[in-house]
Amino acid sequence: MADPLLTLASVHTHIGQYHILQGVDLTVPTGEVTVLLGRNGAGKTTTLRTIMGLWPPSAGRIAFAGQPIGGLPPPDIARRGIAYVPEQMAVFSDLTVAENMTLAALAGPPDTARLEWIFGLFPALKKFWRSPAGVLSGGQKQMLAIARAIVEPRALLLIDEPTKGIAPAIIESMIAAFAELKRANTTILLVEQNFRFASSLGDTVAVMDDGRIVHRGTMGDLAADSVLQSRLLGLSLDAHA
Amino acid sequence: MSGIADTLLSGDLPRSRILTALLGVIVGVLALAPLLFDGAQAINTAAKICVFIVLAASYDLLLGYTGIVSFAHTMFFGLGAYGVGLALYGWGATWTSVAAGLALAIVAGLALALVIGLVSLRVKAIFYAMITLAVASAFAILAGQLSDFTGGEDGRSFRVPELLRPATLLFRLPLLNIDITGRTAAYYLVAGSAAGLFLSALRVVNSPFGRVLQAIRENEFRAEAIGFDVVTYRTLGNCLAAVMAVFAGALYALWLRYVGPDTTLSFGIMLDILLMVVIGGMGTLYGAIIGATLFILAQSYLQKLMGAAAKSTQGIPVLPDLLHPDRWLLWLGVLFVLSVYFFPAGIVGTLRSRAVTQEQLPKT
Numbered sequence: 001m002a003d004p005l006l007t008l009a010s011v012h013t014h015i016g017q018y019h020i021l022q023g024v025d026l027t028v029p030t031g032e033v034t035v036l037l038g039r040n041g042a043g044k045t046t047t048l049r050t051i052m053g054l055w056p057p058s059a060g061r062i063a064f065a066g067q068p069i070g071g072l073p074p075p076d077i078a079r080r081g082i083a084y085v086p087e088q089m090a091v092f093s094d095l096t097v098a099e100n101m102t103l104a105a106l107a108g109p110p111d112t113a114r115l116e117w118i119f120g121l122f123p124a125l126k127k128f129w130r131s132p133a134g135v136l137s138g139g140q141k142q143m144l145a146i147a148r149a150i151v152e153p154r155a156l157l158l159i160d161e162p163t164k165g166i167a168p169a170i171i172e173s174m175i176a177a178f179a180e181l182k183r184a185n186t187t188i189l190l191v192e193q194n195f196r197f198a199s200s201l202g203d204t205v206a207v208m209d210d211g212r213i214v215h216r217g218t219m220g221d222l223a224a225d226s227v228l229q230s231r232l233l234g235l236s237l238d239a240h241a
Numbered sequence: 242m243s244g245i246a247d248t249l250l251s252g253d254l255p256r257s258r259i260l261t262a263l264l265g266v267i268v269g270v271l272a273l274a275p276l277l278f279d280g281a282q283a284i285n286t287a288a289k290i291c292v293f294i295v296l297a298a299s300y301d302l303l304l305g306y307t308g309i310v311s312f313a314h315t316m317f318f319g320l321g322a323y324g325v326g327l328a329l330y331g332w333g334a335t336w337t338s339v340a341a342g343l344a345l346a347i348v349a350g351l352a353l354a355l356v357i358g359l360v361s362l363r364v365k366a367i368f369y370a371m372i373t374l375a376v377a378s379a380f381a382i383l384a385g386q387l388s389d390f391t392g393g394e395d396g397r398s399f400r401v402p403e404l405l406r407p408a409t410l411l412f413r414l415p416l417l418n419i420d421i422t423g424r425t426a427a428y429y430l431v432a433g434s435a436a437g438l439f440l441s442a443l444r445v446v447n448s449p450f451g452r453v454l455q456a457i458r459e460n461e462f463r464a465e466a467i468g469f470d471v472v473t474y475r476t477l478g479n480c481l482a483a484v485m486a487v488f489a490g491a492l493y494a495l496w497l498r499y500v501g502p503d504t505t506l507s508f509g510i511m512l513d514i515l516l517m518v519v520i521g522g523m524g525t526l527y528g529a530i531i532g533a534t535l536f537i538l539a540q541s542y543l544q545k546l547m548g549a550a551a552k553s554t555q556g557i558p559v560l561p562d563l564l565h566p567d568r569w570l571l572w573l574g575v576l577f578v579l580s581v582y583f584f585p586a587g588i589v590g591t592l593r594s595r596a597v598t599q600e601q602l603p604k605t
Contacts, residue, residue, distance in 0.1 A: 078468035
């Protein structure tokens with residue numbers, strides 16, 4: 001396994017009176033795609049939001065590239081090289097596609113070569129470059145949300161359920177785009193419910209339940225073991241093929 | 242030609258033919274008002290429209306672009322008016338007094354906006370609105386009670402620099418047979434400054450800074466996650482809007498040659514600018530031009546118009562009573578309800594969305 005880029009040790013998060021994360025231990029290796037699986041309400045989204053600082057941890061340690069980031073404000077975390085793609089097509093609807101992308105380029109205007117690379121991954125964005133993001137289809141909005149996160153090279157991408165509510169044809173092009181990101185050695189922590197999507201991209205996997213990590217291993221091992229899938233996720237790969 | 246317009250308007254063109262025509266008529270009439278109209282009421286109305294375009298645009302910067310609901314905007318308007326007015330009253334009718342009064346008002350406005358922003362922009366919108374309401378009320382009471390300094394409820398009348406005095410005859414336009422007086426100079430000072438301030442605001446909202454404000458308005462968590470400090474950006478937006486309101490107040494004082502709580506600090510003015518922005522269209526800036534023009538025209542002429550209408554319908558039962566000039570506020574209310582009903586996104590927002598052609602919409 002590659003060196004860890006992100007480490008969570010005994011991380012707890014409270015939201016109001018609710019104790020959501022109850023001691024999460026997770027390691028995200030550099031240059032790999034780590035998939036976070038689990039049923040609804042297991043704490044996957046809270047884990048991403050806690051890493052991003054949107055819900056600060058109440059206890060535990062979060063380290064990114066060896067430096068503690070737990071409790072830092074979200075802008076500071078983002079500027080350290082972590083990009084977050086929330087679920088539900090999180091674009092800025094009133095801004096154009098171009099403005100959405102430019103907004104996320106914190107170091108200055110987006111690099112032309114990188115933009116061309118992104119257009120190669122998501123051709124629709126080039127076509128609707130000057131259109132308001134609010135009028136894009138659901139799949140195009142999701143592509144824009146991901147493109148915005150990679151408009152500049154980032155050390156780590158946190159991506160929350162990119163296939164949720166997306167048409168199968170778009171999911172196929174998204175798999176191709178993620179495969180390209182993976183070839184470019186991008187480190188990704190991906191929350192996903194679609195097991196076929198997750199298993200086609202993931203190198204390592206962590207399964208959550210009740211605010212804790214209950215399984216860690218390689219994606220290959222989990223994909224090959226239908227009994228383990230059934231026990232951990234209540235599903236089998238065959239059923240979702 | 243379109244290149245110049247594009248540069249002047251920071252690439253943010255009206256994007257609707259009807260809107261372009263409406264704006265063209267308003268700007269054209271305002272630019273030529275001293276040459277077109279003879280009576281004092283028409284020029285006063287035109288100058289008031291110019292001042293309120295700036296004030297409403299500055300409030301749109303806050304409400305429409307930053308998503309901040311503030312009730313302290315008239316306080317900054319009042320600061321500008323009192324700053325220039327009291328400086329001219331106390332230090333004499335010179336340009337130095339104008340500059341010093343304006344500078345002091347800007348510093349005070351910036352300081353207040355910064356303090357209010359840093360202290361209260363972390364709280365939820367409703368609490369922020371309440372805090373601004375409390376601060377603005379306290380300021381209005383203070384202005385009324387420090388009567389030795391501010392003139393209290395009566396306010397202060399003052400003289401303006403000679404160039405702006407109505408009695409000053411600058412030159413005569415022989416072809417049109419019109420005297421260009423200090424009053425005309427004062428009007429063009431107000432109109433020119435209003436144009437400059439409006440174009441500056443357009444530049445701000447179309448800059449990268451303006452895009453961040455819009456992103457924060459739409460979803461502050463997403464903006465934070467991208468890397469923007471929401472409180473810092475909102476506070477800067479608050480300060481910019483405050484400075485613009487200070488300028489509007491200073492221009493109004495120079496035009497009226499009077500400053501008092503009723504003309505600058507009343508809660509009624511706050512409601513007026515809120516209505517102007519909502520009716521014109523929030524988050525468009527051009528909405529400030531349309532909203533301020535319609536609102537002030539209605540305020541100034543609806544009563545007269547209704548008087549004429551009541552007279553011409555004398556023979557018809559009920560109608561003359563309904564159209565009696567004393568009921569102008571009722572009809573003003575009806576007009577606003579109708580405008581909100583038929584233009585839910587404001588006049589500019591609705592006209593722009595209607596003008597969006599099918600080619601601009603992506604097909605999936």
